[in-house]
Amino acid sequence: xxxxxxFFTALMVLMVLAGGCGKxxxxxxxxxxxxxDATLKGYWEKAQVAVKANDYAGAITLLFxxxxxxNLTPKQYEAVQIAFSDMYTKTIQAANGGDANxxxxxxxxxxxxxx
Numbered sequence: 838x839x840x841x842x843x844f845f846t847a848l849m850v851l852m853v854l855a856g857g858c859g860k861x862x863x864x865x866x867x868x869x870x871x872x873x874d875a876t877l878k879g880y881w882e883k884a885q886v887a888v889k890a891n892d893y894a895g896a897i898t899l900l901f902x903x904x905x906x907x908n909l910t911p912k913q914y915e916a917v918q919i920a921f922s923d924m925y926t927k928t929i930q931a932a933n934g935g936d937a938n939x940x941x942x943x944x945x946x947x948x949x950x951x952x
């Protein structure tokens with residue numbers, strides 16, 4: 838499980854770095870959804886609640902769903918990608934620490950990705 842976890846953590850970090858999501862020019866994630874339509878804003882707000890509650894499966898599902906919305910702006914997509922990567926890393930760390938809910942969330946994430 839640890840090899841699997843580290844591989845996907847490294848993969849997520851590389852994806853974020855390859856996407857050019859450095860701090861320079863990045864929008865404040867708390868504000869990029871201020872002017873968004875109700876659906877996008879709702880997904881984002883629910884995902885933030887799930888992240889704060891350590892609801893691994895809920896946060897990952899919401900962020901995955903939001904990331905696949907066709908009407909995201911580039912800055913919104915960037916904010917979602919960073920939040921997804923951060924939550925995924927947090928989930929891996931919790932699973933490696935023995936958290937059963939985090940392990941279930943990782944299994945669910947693999948299913949979401951079609952693996």
